[in-house]
Amino acid sequence: MLNWAKQFSIFCLLDNHQYQIEPHTMECLLAVGCKRAISAQDEKTLNDLQDFLDTKPSWLLGHLNYDLKNEIESLSSLHPDYIQFPDFFFFEPELLIHLKNDGLTIDGDNPRQVYDDIIETKAIRSSVNENIPEIKSRLAKSEYIVLIEKLRQHILRGDCYEINFCQEFFAENVLIDPLSVYERLSKISPNPFSGLYKLNDKYLLCASPERFIKRQGENILSQPIKGTAKRVTDNTARDEQSRSNLYQSQKDRSENVMVVDLVRNDLSKVCKEGTVHVDELYGIYSFPQVYQMISTISGKLKDDISFIEILKATFPMGSMTGAPKRSVLQLIERYEKTKRGIFSGALGYITPAGDFDFNVVIRSIMYNNADKYLSYQTGSGITFYSDPENEWEECLLKAEAINKALLEENGS
Secondary structure: OHHHHOOOOEEEEEEOOOOOOOOOOOOEEEEEOOOEEEEHHHOOOHHHHHHHHHHOOOOEEEEEOHHHHHHHOOOOOOOOOOOOOOOEEEEEOOEEEEEEOOEEEEEOOOHHHHHHHHHHOOOOOOOOOOEOOOOEEOOOHHHHHHHHHHHHHHHHHOOOOEEEEEEEEEEOOOEOOHHHHHHHHHHHOOOOEEEEEEEOOEEEEEEEOOEEEEEEOOEEEEEOEEEEEEOOOOOHHHHHHHHHHHHHOHHHHHHHHHHHHHHHHHHHOOEOOOOOEEEEEEEEEEOOOEEEEEEEEEEEEOOOOOHHHHHHHHOOOHHHOEEOHHHHHHHHHHHOOOOOOOOOOEEEEEOOOOOEEEEOOOOEEEEEOOOOEEEEEEEEEEOOOOOHHHHHHHHHHHOHHHHHHHHHHOOO
């Protein structure tokens, strides 16, 4: 299916790899081609996006960049952006393919012909002579540790309580076949909010374990992740101990409960009074490389709340910012070295009924094919009790699957 889809200049695959994280809806969704679209690169604002949604209810797929914060919070960013996804982009596809355990649905013209074309497509590897030069970091370890200490001092002074600090790893003059790398990444690290997204010469190869926000009718929920522990898959006793240590970790619990409080506050802006509650606190979930601490917060929306009103109340997501949100957004801009762009933004879909589901773009490779620039970012939640060495190691842990996928592609 993906080998057939790569002929299109725009496509979006969303795949949950058969995880059954509740509430469970879509298994695998592929949208290809473009009937109509809206992009922030056309100097459109979020209000224009709402008008686009209201004009013609339809299936829409696309993304939200982290840097939409500048419009939502009246901030600015002067850091460079080497990948250059627009701040938002949504498209109505020519064809929508929904793959489920019990069947396949193709919405669009000539579905039988489309099905036959997909079946007849050969899984031919790209003829590109893949090349990935040395992957570099924007921060040396020593510089990273100094910055974490500065953030701890901001926390001590009361500027914030917790902050998600990220760093970029990158390579230049890169040639890859994005489909091959995504297949490898999915094999190494299948995750419930994965995706392969092509927007002309820009690619997102996403292996995210995290849901940002989901609407179904009047119900809305968010499932932030705060807390990570390494899996020890070759030793059951040590693996279980790692899981237990994460659940008992006071540092991770403090991070998690802070983001839960932030999400509760965000949702209360758009939900009916008294309906926002925590469905699960400190849930420990298993993934191929790591255990994650996930909490679930839900509520019932006020009447006639729009998509943009929800977005302005909740974005950027608390798990990728910190608390209080506006203060940490300013500190992130001060201490990080590049724009996050689509990283720690969101990828997902909106249905004709106005329901939607978006992930958090983490554990992802960004690739600009025109400029031959490849990037991925990792981060961690910093509190006053954070150990800079441990935070550095957590960033590397989160990059393990990506590095394996890229090394395999590079023949290493």
